[in-house]
Amino acid sequence: VMAVVFAAYLRDATFVWYAGYLVAYLGVLGLQTGYLHHPLGVHFETQGAPILGRICVLGSVLFAALFLDRFAQLARHAPRARWLLVALGAAIVVANAFVALPWDDLRDVGRAMINPLIAFGGVALLGAGIAAGIGGSRYGWIFVLGWTPLLVATTLGSLQVFGLATQIGWATDVGIGAGAFEALVLSVGLAYRSVELRRDRDRARRLADTDALTGLYNRRAWLTQAQALREVAAARTVSLLFIDVDHFKALNDRHGHEAGDEVLRGIVRCLVAGLRGEDLLGRYGGEELVVALPDCDLARAAETAERLRAAVVRQRPADAAGAGSSPWTTISIGVAGWRADERIDAALARADAAMYAAKAAGRDCVRTAP
Numbered sequence: 001v002m003a004v005v006f007a008a009y010l011r012d013a014t015f016v017w018y019a020g021y022l023v024a025y026l027g028v029l030g031l032q033t034g035y036l037h038h039p040l041g042v043h044f045e046t047q048g049a050p051i052l053g054r055i056c057v058l059g060s061v062l063f064a065a066l067f068l069d070r071f072a073q074l075a076r077h078a079p080r081a082r083w084l085l086v087a088l089g090a091a092i093v094v095a096n097a098f099v100a101l102p103w104d105d106l107r108d109v110g111r112a113m114i115n116p117l118i119a120f121g122g123v124a125l126l127g128a129g130i131a132a133g134i135g136g137s138r139y140g141w142i143f144v145l146g147w148t149p150l151l152v153a154t155t156l157g158s159l160q161v162f163g164l165a166t167q168i169g170w171a172t173d174v175g176i177g178a179g180a181f182e183a184l185v186l187s188v189g190l191a192y193r194s195v196e197l198r199r200d201r202d203r204a205r206r207l208a209d210t211d212a213l214t215g216l217y218n219r220r221a222w223l224t225q226a227q228a229l230r231e232v233a234a235a236r237t238v239s240l241l242f243i244d245v246d247h248f249k250a251l252n253d254r255h256g257h258e259a260g261d262e263v264l265r266g267i268v269r270c271l272v273a274g275l276r277g278e279d280l281l282g283r284y285g286g287e288e289l290v291v292a293l294p295d296c297d298l299a300r301a302a303e304t305a306e307r308l309r310a311a312v313v314r315q316r317p318a319d320a321a322g323a324g325s326s327p328w329t330t331i332s333i334g335v336a337g338w339r340a341d342e343r344i345d346a347a348l349a350r351a352d353a354a355m356y357a358a359k360a361a362g363r364d365c366v367r368t369a370p
Contacts, residue, residue: 006190010197014070018190021063025179027056033176054114055096061121062092068128068143071189077135081128088124092117122151139189146185153178211283213261214268222282226292227344229280238294239301242334242351243271243308245287246363255327263327270311274304290348298337298368305333305366313364330364337369 003022007015030036031053065085068074074082095117098110126147132140153174209221217225230238245267252260264287271281271289280292293301309331316328334354338347354369361367 002187003190006194010194012070012194012197014067014193015190017063017067017070018186021060021067022183024056024059024063028053028060029176029179031056054111054118055099057118058092058096058114058121061118061125062089064125064147065089065121065128068125068132071186071193072129072132072137072140072143074128074132074137077133077137077140078128078131081131084124085128088117088121092121122147126151139193142185142189146182146189149178150182214265214283216268216289217280217282219282219284222280222284222290223344225280225282226290229292229294230338230340230344236295237297238292238338239296239298240336240338240347240351241291241293241301241305241308242284242336242348242355243289243291244332244355244359245289246330246332246359248287248329251327251329259327263329266315266328267312267331270315271308274308274311290351292338298335301335301337302366302368305335309333309364309366332358332363333366334358335366335368 003015003019007013007019027036065088069082069085072078074085091113095110095113098106098113101107101110126144129140129143129147133144134140209217211218216222245264248260248264251263268281268283268289271291275281275291276293278294280294282290284290293304296304312331332355334351334357336347336351336354338344350369354367357367358365
């Protein structure tokens with residue numbers, strides 16, 4: 001049940017195959033211990049129990065192969081072993097199909113295939129796990145750790161189902177213990193895998209939300225975060241800054257795009273140093289940056305904007321003030337209060353208009369929207 005829940009939550013078929021394997025192995029244990037007959041009261045016709053036992057064993061091998069393929073990433077770490085398991089899975093499907101057919105000859109062929117497949121399947125799974133581990137998959141070694149005692153116990157139990165090794169009276173207890181140990185080991189492995197999946201998805205989400213040049217939120221992510229901030233702070237004052245780097249195209253044309261990128265990163269460092277931890281800074285596009293200031297009215301936002309503008313001026317390299325080689329520039333900032341009932345695009349449009357007013361006033365200044 002836990003595996004099915006994880007499969008639905010993480011959308012990972014690995015847990016589906018693990019659940020299928022557990023169900024098949026439960027069938028094996030139910031037959032070996034007699035639990036299906038008593039107390040569950042399941043009765044079989046002649047030869048019915050051995051056939052079901054073979055099907056459960058083959059099913060456990062098939063689902064274990066499907067599970068190992070995804071769990072240990074065989075396509076990456078052990079591709080040859082993966083093809084071996086594909087052939088094994090196909091043979092198991094064919095054998096079970098033959099046993100279910102109404103023709104005696106084909107049923108005999110299916111039954112004749114079952115025992116060799118059971119014997120070969122467990123060893124093939126163990127070998128594939130070892131190959132994946134050698135190939136660099138930690139999950140391959142986790143599988144080997146859990147599977148080895150279970151392989152020994154299942155093989156012993158299967159021999160007793162077929163009338164062999166009947167003098168070993170503790171085989172059933174070993175099978176139950178090995179199954180419990182294997183389930184514990186693989187559950188730990190699956191738990192670790194789920195953590196890695198979440199970590200990888202969080203990393204991918206961060207990459208999707210982050211501007212590669214500046215490390216800030218990109219436009220889409222900033223809009224999402226700002227809207228969430230507005231909803232959380234509906235009863236609080238929020239102000240917006242719309243920042244544009246002055247003469248950025250000319251700077252790129254004169255010094256090159258690498259120099260322009262470095263100037264933009266330097267300006268971002270100035271802004272980050274001058275903002276509070278709860279302030280939301282993002283790259284809106286090109287040389288445009290935006291800031292959401294929670295708990296900050298229009299007057300304080302204008303003061304913050306002026307402080308940021310002055311900080312950028314102070315960071316200018318010494319020879320950039322004259323005709324030196326070090327590129328630098330200034331910023332123009334528009335400030336607007338974000339009304340509680342206002343759409344974010346409308347609030348940004350007012351801050352953008354104020355920024356253009358700062359441009360028209362000669363750049364390197366701050367203007368406030370009405």
